[in-house]
Amino acid sequence: MDTILIYFGGIFMFAVGIDVAKEKSMVAILSDDGEIIKSPFEIPNTETGLSNLCEIIKGLDGDVYSVVEATGAYHFPIVSYLQEKSIFVSVINPLVIKKYASTDIRKVKTDKADALKLASYVLDKYKRLVEYKAEEDVYLELRVLSRQYLHYVKVLANAKVNLTDILDRTLPGIKPMLVSNSRMSGKDKLCDFVEKFWHRDVITSMSQSKFVSEYKKWATKKGYHPNETKAKSLYANALEGIPTLPSEFTSTKMLVIEAARAVSNIETTLATILSQMTELAKSLPEFSTVRAMSGIGDVLAPRIIAEIGDVRRFHNASALVATAGIDPPPYDSGKFSGSNRKITKRGSASLRRTGYEIMQALKIVQPKNDNAVYQYLIKKESEGKPLKVAKIAALNKFLRIYYARVMEVYSNL
Numbered sequence: 001m002d003t004i005l006i007y008f009g010g011i012f013m014f015a016v017g018i019d020v021a022k023e024k025s026m027v028a029i030l031s032d033d034g035e036i037i038k039s040p041f042e043i044p045n046t047e048t049g050l051s052n053l054c055e056i057i058k059g060l061d062g063d064v065y066s067v068v069e070a071t072g073a074y075h076f077p078i079v080s081y082l083q084e085k086s087i088f089v090s091v092i093n094p095l096v097i098k099k100y101a102s103t104d105i106r107k108v109k110t111d112k113a114d115a116l117k118l119a120s121y122v123l124d125k126y127k128r129l130v131e132y133k134a135e136e137d138v139y140l141e142l143r144v145l146s147r148q149y150l151h152y153v154k155v156l157a158n159a160k161v162n163l164t165d166i167l168d169r170t171l172p173g174i175k176p177m178l179v180s181n182s183r184m185s186g187k188d189k190l191c192d193f194v195e196k197f198w199h200r201d202v203i204t205s206m207s208q209s210k211f212v213s214e215y216k217k218w219a220t221k222k223g224y225h226p227n228e229t230k231a232k233s234l235y236a237n238a239l240e241g242i243p244t245l246p247s248e249f250t251s252t253k254m255l256v257i258e259a260a261r262a263v264s265n266i267e268t269t270l271a272t273i274l275s276q277m278t279e280l281a282k283s284l285p286e287f288s289t290v291r292a293m294s295g296i297g298d299v300l301a302p303r304i305i306a307e308i309g310d311v312r313r314f315h316n317a318s319a320l321v322a323t324a325g326i327d328p329p330p331y332d333s334g335k336f337s338g339s340n341r342k343i344t345k346r347g348s349a350s351l352r353r354t355g356y357e358i359m360q361a362l363k364i365v366q367p368k369n370d371n372a373v374y375q376y377l378i379k380k381e382s383e384g385k386p387l388k389v390a391k392i393a394a395l396n397k398f399l400r401i402y403y404a405r406v407m408e409v410y411s412n413l
Contacts, residue, residue: 012062013126017119018053019112020045020068020075027053028115029060030123040112045074050081057087065129067122069094079132090129097121138280139309145280146306149273150350156266163191163259169245170199170256173237177230188267191260192222198256201247203238211235277302285413286311286406293402294370295362304358307351308402312410317403323347324355324399326392358398359391373398 013032018025028040038056043049057064066082066089068075075091082089100121122129167174171194178190196218197203203211215234216226245252281287281302291301314320321327325347362374376397380390 012060013123014060014062014064015119015122015126016057016064016066017115017117017122018066018068018078019114019118020078022074024049025078026112026115028112028119029056030116030119032123034120034123036116040115045078050078054082054085054087058085064088065122065126065131066090067092067118067129068132069097069118083132088129089132091132092121100124138283139306142277142280142302142306143309145273145277146303146350149270149277149303150353152266152270152273156263156270159259159262159266163263166245166256166259167194170243170247170252171197171238172200172241172243174234174241177234177237187223188260188264189222189224191264191267192224193218194260195257198253199247200238200241200243203235208232208235274299274302277306281305286409289405289409290402292370293398293405294367294374295358295365295398297361300354300358300361303354304402307348307354311403311406314403317400320403321396321399324351324395325349326352326355326396326399352395355395355398356391359394362394373401 014037015030015032017028017030019027022045024042024044026040026042027038028036029038031037037060043053064087066079066087068079068089068091079089079091097118101117164175174194175190178193197215206214212228212231212235215231216228219226245255247253278298278301281290284305286305287301290296290305291298296304308320308323311320314323318327359373359377362377365374367374373394377390377394380393381387385393
């Protein structure tokens with residue numbers, strides 16, 4: 001369960017610990033001397049449940065501070081609701097709570113230990129609590145869009161595997177001959193082609209000159225270059241192909257067309273989401289600076305901004321690196337072996353993935369200017385580091401540069 005804490009300070013202070021799960025939460029209330037004011041009780045995570053909780057909180061004679069353990073998405077509706085009711089909320093890394101629990105000398109005897117543990121944390125640490133500031137709407141919307149984007153990327157991968165399997169049986173050899181960058185345009189040349197020329201037999205039933213003519217008409221209509229040489233190559237490939245799914249089967253045409261349409265529809269969805277992300281990202285002061293960084297193009301600029309969010313929420317570059325989960329763990333003991341030290345992976349997997357894509361783009365682009373990260377990547381590879389390890393090391397450097405440049409943008413506003 002995720003955990004939220006609420007603490008009231010003043011002449012009287014109260015700590016309210018809320019252990020948050022998907023559908024319900026456990027609440028415990030302590031006074032400033034550790035006395036249990038109200039035995040742990042359960043509330044549903046609904047409008048009624050949260051309204052009742054706020055009534056109880058408002059009934060306490062003191063100021064409120066709240067702490068949320070950031071261990072998932074379940075706490076967001078509760079945090080938002082409490083903020084709307086002007087109740088102080090602070091979001092804490094669950095590792096902090098775990099460490100606190102392991103050293104806490106205040107042993108609260110109760111079966112509702114999680115909620116009481118967080119209430120106890122508030123009493124001990126209330127002076128250090130920092131009020132949670134909801135990300136600006138644009139960052140929040142970007143993050144939601146980014147998560148949907150990554151979801152559809154996975155769906156697209158499965159759809160392409162299915163299409164490839166079908167085409168291997170009907171138009172063997174066709175896939176590598178028709179490649180287009182569909183991520184930005186929402187168009188896919190292969191999918192468009194096989195909707196019309198759905199089987200090897202459809203092509204070979206025509207003479208070469210007839211197919212070339214039909215291909216050029218199709219290409220012009222769809223907005224592709226009517227390349228005669230390409231058409232002849234496609235015809236030659238069809239002549240050599242040996243399909244294993246006969247065109248005579250009544251379902252063959254349907255299977256090919258539906259598989260192609262599935263890929264096209266998902267690519268259109270991705271292009272639509274990316275377009276919306278780009279428009280939102282352009283409204284942020286840092287967009288032009290981020291877009292200009294080597295390895296970041298039109299696709300990756302809004303995505304990396306979405307994953308990092310407002311960089312000002314990080315107190316330094318190391319905090320951003322830690323959020324990505326690519327910081328090395330601390331030394332545990334004198335038995336430490338450098339060759340066994342790995343990144344923590346405790347941060348955002350989505351941020352790591354996006355950053356890794358940027359490193360891959362750098363290898364392809366090989367920038368001549370603004371190439372500090374690229375040169376560092378090459379250096380690590382030349383030292384014999386595994387390719388993935390080298391990219392992660394370079395990503396660490398990239399994030400530090402990102403932090404410095406974006407912070408400079410905001411400092412100059």
